[in-house]
Amino acid sequence: MSKDIFISHAVKDKDLADAFVDLMVTAMGISAENIFCSSLEGMSIPTGANFVDHIKAAIQKPKAVLALITPNYLASQFCLCELGATWAMSHNLFPLLVEPLTFEDVRGVLTGVQLTEINSATRLSEFRDQLNSTLGLTGKNTARWESKRNVFLKGLPKILKKLPSLEQVSTAAHAKVVSELDDARQSLADQEEELAEKNDLIAKLEKAKDKNEVAAIKRAYSGEADQLDQLETEFGTQLESLPRHVSYVACKELGLHQRVKIDGFKDADLADGLERAAGQKLIEIDDRGFCTLNDSHPLVKKMTKPLRALKSFIESASIELHNDFEAEHETLLALDNSEYWANRLDSRLQRMSF
Template sequence: MPAKTRKIFLSHSSADGPLVEAFETLLIKWLGIGSHEIFVSSLEGQGAPKGMNFVDAIKAEIVTTESVIALISPAYRESAFCMAELGAAWALSTNRFPVVVPPSGFGVIDATLLGTVGVMVDNEDALAQMLEDLSSSLELAPAAVGIRQRAMREFQKKWQDAKGDIGKSTNVPIADFKKVEKERDDAVNARNLAEDDLTKAEKYIKALKSLKAPEDVSKLEKEFDKSGWEGKFQTLTSEIQRLAPKLGGSYIQRQLILDHLGKQSRPDSVNYASEVEFAMERDIYDPESNTWNWSDDFVQIFDKKISEMEALLLEFPQIADWLKSKGKGADPDNFRFWDDNVLY
């Protein structure tokens, strides 16, 4: 097993420069050690030796360092390299100390950290206890009480100066991106439906202008008449689809229809995170009881349109025959009908 050549590996994001320098100074003063005993990749003289491959240097240091401290900030969490470094450090080091940097909370300490208890960087008492534990694990005699107290006061002052720059992410969180992407897709679908209606109307007007005989006009009106079952079916379908953005998307519509049919299932909050989150924020869905709020204004409208569609199929049995001839579901009591004909 490689010999331990350094005391501490400080895992961090280079975006948090001022905080990293202040924390490294706190470690030196509190523990009474030299800067050469702390590996800090972003600090001159304490990172990878010049000419050495950076990744190789990181791997070597993780293996030969006694303890690992991770400054887990939003920028840290967004960095694929930092998270890979964290995973390796946690796997190879027995002494692990996660330090959570606001605005992040303890929720960021997930399975990657193997259940290790962390501290908040702005909690002086908890941070001091962590440093005491670190000192003990390294078998160091800590500095005098007065020196440690001054070191903590100086660090907290520097933290106050630095925290304004923490949390200013350079990347858009994937959940936010997916949510906006879904809203865009729903808007595009709604626009396409509106364009289809407009195209039909323009086609009707153009054809109408070309006719002179009353009987031809009457024939054309019947062809385009939306008062017939086909027109009503298309209109209801469009109205239901246009409600999707108000409910959180077509996935939420699917879940509501399943619930309407008595086939309740728990929504997939992993693959459809943004849709489920929207439904939860709007109180359309309660994850604790796994129930849907049918008293919500837009859910009530959706429910009404579902009922109108069911009534339409009862009034015009030929709709079912037409759908069957196209190889589509024709029974509104079966989810296949909605999936094949109504939802997009």
């Protein structure tokens, strides 16, 4: 569970993080229970917990993320990931610039972000006021704050001097980090695009007038719906390449599992069409007048694969897809449903009698 404050820092900068957390606790009255700092005892990761998973959970919903920007921080892939996650999730970020870094040094990482120089008494007081506002604290004890702040600033040079220096990075290692950073940025861009799409979906759903519009919108944004449309198009294209009377036989035989019988008195047009189809070797008619598809004909054989794919997809589709389809089209998503064939696979079947 996220705490109010997440301290983003390099492990090598533990002493600096410790001193700064003490300043917040003693001078600002912030409870240590409300601070997450992975390198400090009592504020870090519980024994036995997965490090990465716990960090991910801790950075989900803090009220403020405090980043101690040092050379060690900029060299840490993990710290840059925390910074990227903070940016992607629009958290309140308070970047604290630590000497010897300058504004120019972090321009590429924090372009356009207001930085607080940690060694400036004035800027630290401004940081305190902003953080109090973000956390909903009063921050009235100014005298105590200034006293503790001055003690922190007096001891800061000694703390910074003891921090482990940044090791020289090889060209190959630098290139690898740059590549990984580019990948991380692309991943964040993809997530932003996905979020924008979901927000667009929510907006359209809120404007929908009835259940049919809701179903249509949901299907348009569903991966399953796209697959269904594609499979229907592929099979429907094969049906429409056949005479409509042969498509009718296919619907009855392959979908409804029924046999079509020629009856010139009942439906002369159907009988004539079936006789022509038999002459084209698309169907076979037995001596009792029952018609079946000629599986050896190339056009009939071409239906087999797309029909099998559509049948398999419908049988394994989610309940949500079936419900949305039925709400929009007011019919069942099923191959043994003649309305489904006529409305979604071959519109010529709407003129046929079932």
